[in-house]
Amino acid sequence: MTNEMTRLIQRLNGGAGITTNSQYASLQAKLLTATKQPTDDLNDTEFTITTPTYCALLQITSSFTTPPQFLQCKPPWANKLYSPTGSLTFCKAGCLVCSTAAQAADAGYDVDPATFARAIANKGAFTGNYLQHPTAITRAFPRLLWHRANDPTFWSPRYKRKETSLIHWREQPADLELLQALLGKQHVVLEVDYDPQDNDVDQHFVLAYEYIPDPAGGLNDDLRIMDPMAGYTSILSYFNPHWLNDWMRRNKITKVMRTITGARVWEIVE
Numbered sequence: 001m002t003n004e005m006t007r008l009i010q011r012l013n014g015g016a017g018i019t020t021n022s023q024y025a026s027l028q029a030k031l032l033t034a035t036k037q038p039t040d041d042l043n044d045t046e047f048t049i050t051t052p053t054y055c056a057l058l059q060i061t062s063s064f065t066t067p068p069q070f071l072q073c074k075p076p077w078a079n080k081l082y083s084p085t086g087s088l089t090f091c092k093a094g095c096l097v098c099s100t101a102a103q104a105a106d107a108g109y110d111v112d113p114a115t116f117a118r119a120i121a122n123k124g125a126f127t128g129n130y131l132q133h134p135t136a137i138t139r140a141f142p143r144l145l146w147h148r149a150n151d152p153t154f155w156s157p158r159y160k161r162k163e164t165s166l167i168h169w170r171e172q173p174a175d176l177e178l179l180q181a182l183l184g185k186q187h188v189v190l191e192v193d194y195d196p197q198d199n200d201v202d203q204h205f206v207l208a209y210e211y212i213p214d215p216a217g218g219l220n221d222d223l224r225i226m227d228p229m230a231g232y233t234s235i236l237s238y239f240n241p242h243w244l245n246d247w248m249r250r251n252k253i254t255k256v257m258r259t260i261t262g263a264r265v266w267e268i269v270e
């Protein structure tokens with residue numbers, strides 16, 4: 001980021017730098033308003049923004065608030081195998097690869113699902129069809145840091161422990177506080193049950209980018225996701241309405257908490 005961009009961010013943001021998702025969203029809104037009224041907000045005697053800087057900033061804010069849409073069933077990768085030792089295509093089972101590729105693109109790497117899969121395969125990510133070795137992603141893309149069992153990092157206020165990068169929320173509700181803290185810094189790969197009508201977890205992965213609390217303070221929250229199957233959508237497409245029972249109301253378990261069954265957190269580092 002150039003000095004001009006940094007100064008502009010501080011100016012629009014009342015003197016402070018910005019780090020969180022919602023701050024980027026708010027900056028984006030200000031930039032979009034400023035296009036309509038270029039003399040009001042961005043240009044004055046002490047500061048004039050140039051067009052390239054304006055465009056660059058808008059691109060940064062947009063890419064931060066919404067990850068790229070990497071659809072697993074989209075050509076040219078749809079019918080290719082994602083693992084050189086596997087038998088399944090992107091379209092059939094590439095949701096984790098596509099979600100993580102979108103996160104890598106967000107972190108500044110120039111990848112699409114196919115080039116991403118090739119790069120992590122070269123570092124030994126796959127055993128057969130499974131992305132069994134998540135640290136191989138860190139070896140291929142060092143800014144995506146995976147924390148193993150010997151290095152628990154993410155504080156979970158709900159369960160009062162530090163989580164590793166592999167978080168299980170199948171037997172218990174998701175820790176919303178932890179998720180929101182993570183989403184303040186980056187997008188997060190989440191596990192859901194793609195067939196919520198039956199009792200087992202039919203594993204599917206999506207990339208979450210924005211949490212929306214229930215305005216009334218109830219259980220009707222929402223979470224925006226990039227779903228490699230469906231595109232930009234709500235995580236509640238995986239919520240089974242029959243789950244909403246007294247147990248959820250009594251324990252204040254929101255719909256989002258009930259829907260997420262796990263997380264895979266590659267921490268984005270500088």
Ligand SMILES: [Ca+2]
Nearest residue numbers: 195198200202
């Ligand atoms: Ca199921």
Ligand SMILES: [Ca+2]
Nearest residue numbers: 195198200202
């Ligand atoms: Ca099933």
